[in-house]
Amino acid sequence: MDGFGNPTFLHRPLFLKHLIEKDEKSFNSFFIKNRKDMQKKNQNFEVLIIHKDNLLGELFSILTNYYTGLNCYTVSSIGNAEKILKDRTDLKLVVVDFFGFKDSAVKLVFECIRKKFLIFTNDFIPRITKDPQFYKEFGGLEKYSGEAERLINNFQKAINQFFEKEITENKNQYLSLPLPILLHFKNLGGNLFIRLVSGRYLKMFRKEDIITEDDIHKLTRRQVSYLYIEKENALDIIKIILNNEDDVTKALKNRQVLNFVTPDQMKKKMERIQDIMPLSDQELKGIELNIQEALSTIEQIPKFSKFLKFFKVAPSEANYYASHIQLTCRLACGLAKEMGLGNPQAIKKLVFTSYLHDISLIKNPHLAEINTKSKFNKMKSSLTKEDIDLLLKHHEDSSEISLKFQGVPLEVDSIIKQHHNIEDGITSVKPSGDIPLFSAIFIISHDLSDYIFFNKKWTIEDFIFEKKETYSKGNLLRVLNEMNKKED
C-alpha cells in the first residue's frame, strides 16, 4: 500500500487536544456556564489542524467541520501553528499529525498549548496510534488503535465521541470546503456558495462548473478561504471519503482529481431512469447488443480501438466521458420509445450516435465536459490552441469520422453534427429550418444526461422547468412536451 493507505502511517500518533482557556475554572464549569450559549457560540469555536501535507490536513478539516460545525485552520508549518496558537482565542481543538515534523518542533507546539491553555489529558485526549509508547510523554489515551487500520474512519469516530454535545447541536446548513481541495474534488453534486460578511450564503459555482486554478487564485486574493456546499449534498461527500479512505487519501497525496460521481451512484441513476422511462428486458437486451455492435464498429479503425476502454464505465471510477455516453444512450432510447419511435432501427441509430458523437475527443476525453459556450468561455484561458480547435470542430470532425466506419446507420452523421445546436451549445449554429425529430431527441437526451450526471437530486420536472425556454419551438418543444406528459 502507498500513501495514506500505508500501514506505517498508523504508527504516527494523532493527538486531539481539548482546550480550555486558562481563565476557565474547569471543564465542567465551562460547559455548565456556557450550555445555553453553546448553540449560538458553537460557530465561533475554532480548530487548528497541523499536518505536513496541507491537502490531507484539509481532509481532516472537512470531516471536523461536517461533524462539529467548528471552523478549522489548517497549517503545514510549525511557525504558522505557533502564530495561530498565540493569536486565536477561540481554539477548542488541536489536531496534530506528527509525521514529517521534528520532535523539537512538536514539543514547541505543545509548549505553546501549555502556555495558553489548561489541558485535560487522560480522559479527554484520544490518540490514534499503533505504538502506545510513541510520544507517550505528551499524555493521552490510546484509542481506536489499529482498528481495521483506517485512520480517517478512526478520526471520525474520535471526533464524534469527543464532540458529542456539539454534534447534536450542529445546525449548520452548509459544509465548508477549503479552497485548495476544490481543485481536487470534482462533481460534488451540488452548487457551491460563498459566505458574505453578513453571514448570507450566495451561489458562486453551479454544480456542473469546472473550478480552475484561476478561480481559486481570484478568491484567495480576496481573502476567501472556503466555499460552501449545502449539507444535504455534503452527506454523500463524507460517505464517499469514509468508505474509500485509501483511494481518497492516495489521490490527494498524489495531487490527483477525485470524481465524486461513483460507479455505484451511476448505477442508481440508471435505475431511476428505468423507473421513469421503463424499457422491457427485451428492449434493454436490444440496446446492449447495439452497444456491442457500436464498440465492434469503433474497433474497425486501429487508432480508435486502443481507446475502447474510455467508452465503458470502469468499476473503480465513473469518468465523465463513459458516464455521459451511457446516460445519453439510455435516455435517447427511452425518449424515442415515449415518442413512439422505439423500433429497432431507431434504437440502433441512437445507440451509434451516442457512442460516436464525441469520438474526435477520445484522445482528450476531459474536453467532452466543456460542452456549453458558458463553460468554454470560462475555461478558454486554460486551454491550448489545439484544445480549442478540437472542441470547436468536434461536432463536424466526429460526424466525418462516423462516415468512415462501416455499418453506421443513416442519419447518425447529421445528428452528431447538430448535437450542440441549442442556445448555449458550444458548437451551436442557427439552424436553417426546424431541427429533425431524431436530432431533437438526441439534443435533449444529451442535455438531460449532463443534468442527471452533475445533479444528485435530479427530477425530470425540474429539468423541464429549467429548460422550457431553451426548447421552446418545433421538434425540441415536441420532445419536451412528451417528457412533460410523462411527468404528469
Next chain:
Amino acid sequence: MNNGLKLVLVDDQEDILETLEIKIPDVCDYEIEMFSFKNLQDATDFIFENPVDGVITDIHLGEELGIDIFEYCSYLNKGIQVVALSGDTSKDTLEKCFNAGVEYFLNKPFQDEQIKEAIDKIYNHFMYWRQLIDKSY
C-alpha cells in the same frame, strides 16, 4: 458583452421600482433592458444566472442588507457596476458603500439628472470596455 445595457433594479418599495423603470429609459438615450426585484435572493439568483452590466439597489431592503449585493458582485468577477440607492446619508452608510466599492450613490428622493448621471457612468464604463474587447478580436 451584449448590445444594450442590462440593469438590475432592487428595492423593496414597488413605487420606487416603478419610478426607476419609467425614468431610466426617459432620461437615457441608449438601449437599456431592466430587471426589477423586490428582494435580495431573487436579485442575486438573477445576477448569477444572467449577464448583467449594472445593479441599482436600495441599501436597506427590509431586514436584508443591500450592501450584500455589492459584496457579491465583486466576488463574481463579472465587471458589474453597482449604484447604491438610499435616503440614509449617514457617515456610516456612506463609508460602508465606499468600502464595498459602490461606484455611485443615489440619494432618495432622486432627481432625473442624478439618475442620468449614474446610468451614464455605468454606460460609459460598459462602452469603454466593450470597445476595447471588440478591438482585441
